[in-house]
């Protein structure tokens with residue numbers, strides 16, 4: 130099949146993608162395909178290129194070399210302003226741009242239009258009902274009148290995910306959703322994401338993390354990144370081996386799976 134012909138269930142396709150900035154290769158020769166019913170985790174050490182990859186997948190960053198197709202549209206040949214509302218993204222970069230005075234309900238509502246800061250948009254009652262339902266599903270309906278700037282880190286993460294889901298995206302990208310959370314908040318979030326992953330009506334998901342412990346049950350595939358290159362990719366249990374993870378993090382690791390969750394530690 131030629132590159133121009135998208136498979137019907139393909140959501141994301143990267144072919145030999147490179148991203149170069151100031152002489153550094155942030156991504157190098159990366160080829161990757163994500164299909165509709167898959168839930169992917171992207172795992173790798175600091176600086177591996179995970180956030181860069183998510184920016185490309187979100188149609189926020191064009192690759193220097195190679196080709197990217199997102200939801201059937203080829204980057205560089207499509208109107209990204211039409212494409213972006215079909216993609217939900219929750220990341221620290223997005224959260225930083227939220228005005229601290231913005232109410233939680235408005236942070237979620239403005240997700241419909243992939244914009245930040247409420248400014249004279251009109252929302253109908255179905256939008257409000259949906260925003261409230263999403264906040265409820267993420268366990269934070271009681272926060273809807275609070276100002277975003279007053280929330281704890283864990284509360285912010287959940288509100289951001291509700292916001293990313295607001296436009297009913299076909300692709301949901303989550304950049305380190307559990308970073309900065311305490312143990313209880315992490316487990317709560319991992320559990321909720323696991324339930325979302327199991328929902329056949331949920332969007333295709335890609336979740337970036339440093340820790341295999343943060344991979345929710347129900348995530349089917351993994352991509353290991355190191356220095357901008359893929360170390361391994363495929364079904365999660367074929368990728369999360371001691372060999373691949375040791376290679377990815379550059380130290381000897383043992384890995385185990387218990388009750389659907391993953392645990393890694395250094396070999397002593």
Ligand SMILES: Nc1ncnc2c1ncn2[C@@H]1O[C@H](COP(=O)(O)OP(=O)(O)OP(=O)(O)O)[C@@H](O)[C@H]1O
Nearest residue numbers: 150151153155173174175176177178179180181182
């Ligand atoms: N504009 C830039 N110029 C040069 N290097 C850059 C630029 N932007 C990012 N980098 C570098 O690219 C590498 C990949 O960054 P990226 O944020 O994608 O990694 P990451 O895997 O998400 O890292 P982390 O886990 O620490 O968040 C890092 O080493 C970073 O310092």
